[in-house]
Amino acid sequence: MKKKKRKELLLQGNEAIVEGALKAGCRFFAGYPITPATEISEILSVKLPKVDGTFIQMEDEIASLGAVIGASLTGTKSMTATSGPGFSLMQENLGFAIITEIPCVIVDAMRGGPSTGLPTSPSQSDVMQARWGTHGDHPIIVLCPSTVSECFTLTIKAFNFSERFRNPVILLVDEVVAHMREKIAIPDDEEIEVFNRVKPTVPPEWYIPYQDTPRGVPPMADFGEGYRYHVTGLTHDIRGFPTSRPDEIDPFIRRLFRKISQNFGEMQIGEFFMTDDADISIVAYGCVARSAKRAVIDARERGIKVGLLKLNTIWPFMRTAVEKLVAKSKIVIVPEMNMGQISREVKRVIKSDVKVFTINKVDSTIITPEEIWARIKEVS
Amino acid sequence: MAFRYDIRLSGSGGQGLILIGIILAEAIGIYDGKYVVQTQSYGPEARGGSSKSEVVVSDTEIDYPKAMKLDCLLAMNQKSCDDYYMDLKPDGLLIVDSTFVTQIPLPKAYQIPFTHMARTIFKREMVANIIALGALAKLTGIVSPKSLELSVLSRVPKGTEKLNRDALRAGIKAAEKAKKAFSPRIISEREDEDT
Numbered sequence: 001m002k003k004k005k006r007k008e009l010l011l012q013g014n015e016a017i018v019e020g021a022l023k024a025g026c027r028f029f030a031g032y033p034i035t036p037a038t039e040i041s042e043i044l045s046v047k048l049p050k051v052d053g054t055f056i057q058m059e060d061e062i063a064s065l066g067a068v069i070g071a072s073l074t075g076t077k078s079m080t081a082t083s084g085p086g087f088s089l090m091q092e093n094l095g096f097a098i099i100t101e102i103p104c105v106i107v108d109a110m111r112g113g114p115s116t117g118l119p120t121s122p123s124q125s126d127v128m129q130a131r132w133g134t135h136g137d138h139p140i141i142v143l144c145p146s147t148v149s150e151c152f153t154l155t156i157k158a159f160n161f162s163e164r165f166r167n168p169v170i171l172l173v174d175e176v177v178a179h180m181r182e183k184i185a186i187p188d189d190e191e192i193e194v195f196n197r198v199k200p201t202v203p204p205e206w207y208i209p210y211q212d213t214p215r216g217v218p219p220m221a222d223f224g225e226g227y228r229y230h231v232t233g234l235t236h237d238i239r240g241f242p243t244s245r246p247d248e249i250d251p252f253i254r255r256l257f258r259k260i261s262q263n264f265g266e267m268q269i270g271e272f273f274m275t276d277d278a279d280i281s282i283v284a285y286g287c288v289a290r291s292a293k294r295a296v297i298d299a300r301e302r303g304i305k306v307g308l309l310k311l312n313t314i315w316p317f318m319r320t321a322v323e324k325l326v327a328k329s330k331i332v333i334v335p336e337m338n339m340g341q342i343s344r345e346v347k348r349v350i351k352s353d354v355k356v357f358t359i360n361k362v363d364s365t366i367i368t369p370e371e372i373w374a375r376i377k378e379v380s
Numbered sequence: 381m382a383f384r385y386d387i388r389l390s391g392s393g394g395q396g397l398i399l400i401g402i403i404l405a406e407a408i409g410i411y412d413g414k415y416v417v418q419t420q421s422y423g424p425e426a427r428g429g430s431s432k433s434e435v436v437v438s439d440t441e442i443d444y445p446k447a448m449k450l451d452c453l454l455a456m457n458q459k460s461c462d463d464y465y466m467d468l469k470p471d472g473l474l475i476v477d478s479t480f481v482t483q484i485p486l487p488k489a490y491q492i493p494f495t496h497m498a499r500t501i502f503k504r505e506m507v508a509n510i511i512a513l514g515a516l517a518k519l520t521g522i523v524s525p526k527s528l529e530l531s532v533l534s535r536v537p538k539g540t541e542k543l544n545r546d547a548l549r550a551g552i553k554a555a556e557k558a559k560k561a562f563s564p565r566i567i568s569e570r571e572d573e574d575t
Contacts, residue, residue, distance in 0.1 A: 010406040010416070035424075119424045180445050181402060181418040183409045287445065294443040369444050 008185050013151040013177045014039035014081075016184055017107060018047065020155030021079055023192050026105070027053035028078040030067035032060055032086060035119045036175040037109035040081035061086035065093035068104050072097075073231065075197075075222030077159055081107035084126050085116060087133070094168055095134035096233045098256070101210070101220070103162035103197060105155070107171045109178040110286075112364050121364035122175035124286055127341040130170045131315050137253065139260040141169045141267060142315040146289040148182035154269070154312060160195040161267065165259050166217050172314060174337070176287035176366055200227060210238045212251070216259030260316065269312040270321050274300065278307030280380055281329035283322065283346055285311040288335050288367050295372035304380055314342070319349045326354045331379055335359035335367045355379070382440040385522055386447035389512075390432040390464055391456025391477070393422055396509030401433030403531045404513060404523060408437050411527030417445040430460065437522055452520050454512055455481055456494070475516055477508065490519060490558045497550060507547035510536075514551020519559065525552065 011019070017040055021029075029044045031037075041057065048055040054071070058064040064080045071078040082090065087108045097104055110126045112118030130142045141161050143154045151173065158169040200207050200219040209229040211218050221227030230240035235252060237243040260267075274296055275281055284292040289310040299306040309325050311318055326332060332354055334343035343358040350356065357379050361367045387404070389397045398420045409416035415438045423429035434447040452473040455461035457480045465474060465485045476484065478491035492515055498508035510532060517523050529548060536544045 008410055010402070010409050010418075120422055176419065176445065179420055181405055182442075182445075183416065290443045290445055297443070366446060368446075368448075 008183050010181050011148055011184050012039060012179060012181045013145070013148050013173060014109070014179070015043060016148045016151035017081070017155045017171065017173070018043045019186060020152040021105070021159065022047060022051065023152075023186075023189070024156040024159035024194055025077045025196070026079050026159060027051065028068065028071035028076045029053070029080065030056040030058050030064045030071070030078070031080045031082065032058055032064050034083045034086050036111055036178045037081040037083050037107060039178075040107060061089035062093060065090040065097070065104070065106065069093060069097050069100070069102050072102050072104050073223045075225075077103070077163070079105040079107065079159075081109070083109050083111050083119075084113045084123075084129070087126060087129060091129075091133040091135075095136055095138065097168045098134070098138045098140070099136070099233055099235070100231050101166035101218070101256075102168075103166055103220075104168050105158045105162055105171060106168060107155075107173060109173045109175060111175050118364050120175070122287060122337060122366055123362075123364070124174055124288065124337040125341070125362075126172060127314060127336075127338065130172050139167065139257050140315050141165070141167060141260065142172050142313070143169065143269065144172045144285045144312055144314045145177055146286050146310065146312075147177070148180060148184050150312065151177065152184060152186070156192060156194070157269070160193065163195050163197040164217065165263065166197065166220060167260065172286070174286045180287075204228065208238050209240045210236060210252070212238070212255055216255050216262065264316055267313055267316060268318050268321060270318055271310040271312070272321075272325075273308040273310065275307030275309060275325060275328070277305050278329050279305045280307070280331045280333065280376060281325045282306065282308045282333045282335065282372065283311065283325070283342065284308060284335055285314060285342065288337060291367050291369045292335060292372055294369035295376065298369060298373055299376050304376060306376060311342070317345045317349065322346055322349050326350055326352060329354070331355050331357065333357045333359065333372070333375055333379065335361070335372050335375070337361050337367060382438055384442075385437040385451045385520075386449065387435040387437070387452045387454075387516075387520070387522070388432055388447050388450050388464060388467070389434070389454045389456075390430070390460035392459070393425060393429045393431040395431065395456050396506065397431050397454075397456065398422070398433045399535070400509045400513040401435055403535050404516075404528070405435050406535065407523045407527040407531035408435070411530055412524055414438065415440060415442050417442045419445050430463075432460065432464075452516065452522075454516055456508070456512065457481065458483060461485065473519060475512070475519060477512065490515070490555070492551075492554050492558055494551070497554065498547070501550060502543060502547060504543065507543060510544050510547040511551035511554070514548040515555035515558070516551075518552045518555035
């Protein structure tokens, strides 16, 4: 196959997220600046107007996601970017986007918390906020890059998933990856797969906005184009109007879950590294996956068979990948920069007598390969 | 074992260390074609406070993005020199701005008055970082001079190209002079107690 030489650039994780968003077709951004996500706002404020897009700096994060939801409802791919404190404020509208099934992408560049915490330091403590931050039973898709290239590709995936499944998608980055610069080759447009939401093919008077389909995802009309329908945060019937009928509520909530769960397979993005013969496996994500990879290489040089499962999809949790891992490995180590948010999931899905060990670092610095190596020695 | 070279550029906020980290990484990664990762860490203050930028160079893909044991440390103030010199490899290179660093913790440091040079030669203190970058490039040999110049010119504000090119060259020259003045190799051949 002929491969064209692509132009290489030195980009920051946040810059790559911007490039990915623009390639995916994002044309609206509303946000409020916050370290370590500010560069995304800064760069989009320059780049969006040049592609006939719209950039708004809002008064706060509640309004930011509100504006994003409104813009998306008109058919414009939309996103916002924030960090933990701002993400907390977005939780209310996040639930609104889920129940109204309005696609949008939210970047959360994780910093130390709780509260204002450590603005400029990395952390991985928003894993559970991304999953359960908003109230009510709901499905969510959360992707997590660990390289600058993945910032680009996973942002495109985030938009594609949100459009396909009519669900908000969260890109969970940590400060290290958001601020790190690496070489990246931006592919040509024809090499990039972009998915746009399915629109109704029926005339406006026949349109039933929340009617079930085999995929569980109803076609979505652009607001303002003649398809009049009702959008509400109240639990609604297939026409979008509030309902309190149990026989309408139950299928609605189940459809919200089904549209994600019946497509689990294609949302599972990750990487197995030297796991085929591994006695000990590491499960890691974000910047820590890079330290873990190094620890695997170092351990192998010392004759210990260690492997790594890198998670790029955090939610829905990669149960099958972890199950595959423990078919061989009898020891699993989960290093993460929180008190144990993903390790709980790993323990939850493992049904056998595999031992799960954790490394929980909360001192605002990245887990080093030496720290993982020390744990390997301890448990092997 | 793959080739890996770890550089830390340190000082206080406002000295332009993150910028020269980006310039160096771009020269090595884009113009020289090696693998490179640049990271940074700084405090929440808008000015002042500690600031550092790290550049890791390799001939293969880089996993751990932060600097491990340092091959080269640039210290632009006393505090960063004190804080980080212990992270140097036994044969690692210490380069200090002797305008601010007066207590030298190691016998083999290159002491060049970057800020003083910027003030006296260029009347612009802000080019001290570019002078230091030129010196670092010369002393480490980690980047080709041509790539570095291209990279500097593509990253500095329009209208300051000549000033920055001259500053870069002044740094290279100062490093040549410092290199002639003494050879740190002799000292670095001492017993390596670490292994």
